[in-house]
Amino acid sequence: MPRQTPKSEATRQRILAAALRVFRERGFDAATMREVAAEAGVAVGAAYYYFASKDAIVMAFYQQAQDEMAPALDDILDSARTLEQRLRGIIDQKLEYFAPNRALVGTLSAHSDPAHPLSPFGKATAPIRERDISYFARAVADSQLRLPPSILPYLPRLLWLYQMGLMLFWVYDRSPRQARTHLLFSKTLSMMLLVFKFAAIPLLKPLHRTAAELLKEIYGDA
Amino acid sequence: MPRQTPKSEATRQRILAAALRVFRERGFDAATMREVAAEAGVAVGAAYYYFASKDAIVMAFYQQAQDEMAPALDDILDSARTLEQRLRGIIDQKLEYFAPNRALVGTLSAHSDPAHPLSPFGKATAPIRERDISYFARAVADSQLRLPPSILPYLPRLLWLYQMGLMLFWVYDRSPRQARTHLLFSKTLSMMLLVFKFAAIPLLKPLHRTAAELLKEIYGDA
Numbered sequence: 001m002p003r004q005t006p007k008s009e010a011t012r013q014r015i016l017a018a019a020l021r022v023f024r025e026r027g028f029d030a031a032t033m034r035e036v037a038a039e040a041g042v043a044v045g046a047a048y049y050y051f052a053s054k055d056a057i058v059m060a061f062y063q064q065a066q067d068e069m070a071p072a073l074d075d076i077l078d079s080a081r082t083l084e085q086r087l088r089g090i091i092d093q094k095l096e097y098f099a100p101n102r103a104l105v106g107t108l109s110a111h112s113d114p115a116h117p118l119s120p121f122g123k124a125t126a127p128i129r130e131r132d133i134s135y136f137a138r139a140v141a142d143s144q145l146r147l148p149p150s151i152l153p154y155l156p157r158l159l160w161l162y163q164m165g166l167m168l169f170w171v172y173d174r175s176p177r178q179a180r181t182h183l184l185f186s187k188t189l190s191m192m193l194l195v196f197k198f199a200a201i202p203l204l205k206p207l208h209r210t211a212a213e214l215l216k217e218i219y220g221d222a
Numbered sequence: 223m224p225r226q227t228p229k230s231e232a233t234r235q236r237i238l239a240a241a242l243r244v245f246r247e248r249g250f251d252a253a254t255m256r257e258v259a260a261e262a263g264v265a266v267g268a269a270y271y272y273f274a275s276k277d278a279i280v281m282a283f284y285q286q287a288q289d290e291m292a293p294a295l296d297d298i299l300d301s302a303r304t305l306e307q308r309l310r311g312i313i314d315q316k317l318e319y320f321a322p323n324r325a326l327v328g329t330l331s332a333h334s335d336p337a338h339p340l341s342p343f344g345k346a347t348a349p350i351r352e353r354d355i356s357y358f359a360r361a362v363a364d365s366q367l368r369l370p371p372s373i374l375p376y377l378p379r380l381l382w383l384y385q386m387g388l389m390l391f392w393v394y395d396r397s398p399r400q401a402r403t404h405l406l407f408s409k410t411l412s413m414m415l416l417v418f419k420f421a422a423i424p425l426l427k428p429l430h431r432t433a434a435e436l437l438k439e440i441y442g443d444a
Contacts, residue, residue, distance in 0.1 A: 110332035113394045172335045180440065187436035194429045201425070207416045214409035218402065 150212035153222030328393035372434035375444030
């Protein structure tokens with residue numbers, strides 16, 4: 001990591017913004033560090049001084065996205081009263097923020113392999129993922145959901161996974177203004193909230209047990 | 223398509239088998255048609271005569287897989303009595319068949335974009351997909367499921383999607399003998415069957431309505 005002075009930070013920001021423009025115009029796979037440097041008006045060596053690779057630029061993009069969205073997400077969590085409003089607010093905010101770079105997010109969505117450094121499920125992205133999951137934890141926190149204690153602690157992670165599934169649908173959604181994604185979001189959110197409402201029915205206890213066993217095996221102790 | 227004589231069909235088969243060996247050893251992305259031809263003991267021109275590209279080989283692999291699995295899948299559907307046994311049989315058969323080429327299937331799983339010619343969700347693979355979905359239709363056919371008529375016709379497609387999700391987990395599952403996938407399969411299958419059992423509860427009617435609306439919008443009329 002280069003030493004952070006105001007000037008070096010400004011250069012780093014300029015290269016990152018230039019890279020996103022190049023990725024949008026040329027596509028992530030075709031774009032080169034040389035083109036990124038030219039767009040930013042710096043020498044190729046300078047671009048490499050700040051970012052070791054295109055992948056490093058993407059990681060910086062993820063981090064910047066999280067930093068830039070934080071105030072809006074805090075606002076949503078502070079002002080929305082119901083779980084529905086919170087989930088809708090968080091996920092709408094993500095879709096809106098990433099819209100200008102939807103094609104780039106699409107390219108990256110090919111990295112479902114957790115071993116890939118840019119995979120949202122891998123080790124390298126764990127800090128970004130955990131911070132993102134923490135918003136869902138706050139959304140759930142005082143929502144008075146009556147889910148079994150064997151399942152509730154896993155809910156923020158499951159909601160995050162739900163968000164990732166929606167985003168995968170969204171990046172390849174060619175309907176005007178991604179109307180199909182918004183329909184999928186709206187209907188599945190309604191269904192999920194109905195399921196939460198009915199989850200306490202004693203009849204459904206066998207379902208709780210199996211779900212809790214699976215969650216514990218896959219995620220470890222909550 | 224080259225004219226099919228017994229000899230040309232044998233050569234085509236030999237090239238396909240050689241290609242799968244080369245993909246396993248070198249990885250799909252790194253492998254070249256030249257290497258495939260050398261492994262098959264044919265001229266590069268001959269390899270291109272049978273397969274226009276590596277993608278065409280993959281499509282032939284999909285088709286061959288379906289043809290080779292058909293007798294086993296027919297057996298399972300004829301002999302298994304319950305929906306659980308049938309679904310377990312169909313999906314276990316797929317995982318077993320694809321196991322030697324799990325890395326190749328992993329490479330291909332990056333093509334979630336329906337516009338990619340090898341995407342399981344795209345137009346080019348529609349005949350393979352429809353044939354695959356027909357096995358799930360047969361599994362459901364006389365299982366006496368009491369799902370609402372607004373949802374039941376979509377079930378084969380949803381079960382196929384469930385299979386695709388499991389396979390995506392499986393291709394990146396590094397646990398010994400993919401034990402985590404088998405656990406995920408077993409637990410989610412139990413949960414799904416419980417959900418089917420409880421689906422007829424009148425209390426859950428609002429859930430049916432929303433689900434039916436969504437399915438109709440996404441898939442069109444059943």
